[in-house]
Amino acid sequence: xxxxxxxxxxxxxxxxxxxxxxxxxxxxxxxxxxxxxxxxxxxxxxxxxxxxxxxxxxxxxxxxxxxxxxxxxxxxxxxxxxxxxxxxxxxxxxxxxxxxxxxxxxxxxxxxx
Amino acid sequence: xxxxxxxxxxxxxxxxxxxxxxxxxxxxxxxxxxxxxxxxxxxxxxxxxxxxxxxxxxxxxxxxxxxxxxxxxxxxxxxxxxxxxxxxxxxxxxxxxxxxxxxxxxxxxxxxxxxxx
Numbered sequence: 001x002x003x004x005x006x007x008x009x010x011x012x013x014x015x016x017x018x019x020x021x022x023x024x025x026x027x028x029x030x031x032x033x034x035x036x037x038x039x040x041x042x043x044x045x046x047x048x049x050x051x052x053x054x055x056x057x058x059x060x061x062x063x064x065x066x067x068x069x070x071x072x073x074x075x076x077x078x079x080x081x082x083x084x085x086x087x088x089x090x091x092x093x094x095x096x097x098x099x100x101x102x103x104x105x106x107x108x109x110x111x112x113x
Numbered sequence: 114x115x116x117x118x119x120x121x122x123x124x125x126x127x128x129x130x131x132x133x134x135x136x137x138x139x140x141x142x143x144x145x146x147x148x149x150x151x152x153x154x155x156x157x158x159x160x161x162x163x164x165x166x167x168x169x170x171x172x173x174x175x176x177x178x179x180x181x182x183x184x185x186x187x188x189x190x191x192x193x194x195x196x197x198x199x200x201x202x203x204x205x206x207x208x209x210x211x212x213x214x215x216x217x218x219x220x221x222x223x224x225x226x227x228x229x230x
Contacts (some may be wrong), residue, residue, distance in 0.1 A: 004155070006155075036221075041223065042223050042224075043115060043117070043203055043205070043221030043222050043223050043224055044156070044203070044221045045115065045221070046218050046219070046220070049218075089155060089156065091156075100146075100158050100161065100169050100171060101146075101148075101156070101158060101219065102158070103148075103155035103156040103157075104155050105153065105154060105155040106155060
């Protein structure tokens, strides 16, 4: 049972444009969501997170939006840069699970020149 | 560099064998987590240790076991290996185990790629 889903395996965006990566979840107990970025031959790196009490969190070029009623979150990258090319994983957890993260399958973003 | 180290980077072995993966957490981190990433899959949580004690368990097979030592490094033991165990195994660490995710950002190591032939 895939509780966190990233339905787009890949995305290609031109440099300078907006990248939008999507994530859906099914477990209504999730109350904390994270995005991780992964380069080849490296482990995932924490990017940005959002608590369920918020609907938006911004950090520089990265903004995460949470729509609890739709059980959907998205990561916006503006403007996209070639160095953003990586696999992006959405993850979710809930209070009391000792931070056990449930990950999506990832979206490979390619930012082209 | 996350500060989490994993050895070895690559491991090739045969079915039925036993291997040990090692993880050293970031300095000061008391929690260690193990994840498995199979081909085209997301990371699957296996197990968490906090200061030497098992704290949470995920979909970890009975053939797999882990432990965290007094110096806080952790080992994941995989036995009676099958072809389907071929995967990337990641270790992550965080400061503690408060259960409050906001305080528990996990930092991942580079992973160990296991190939079972």
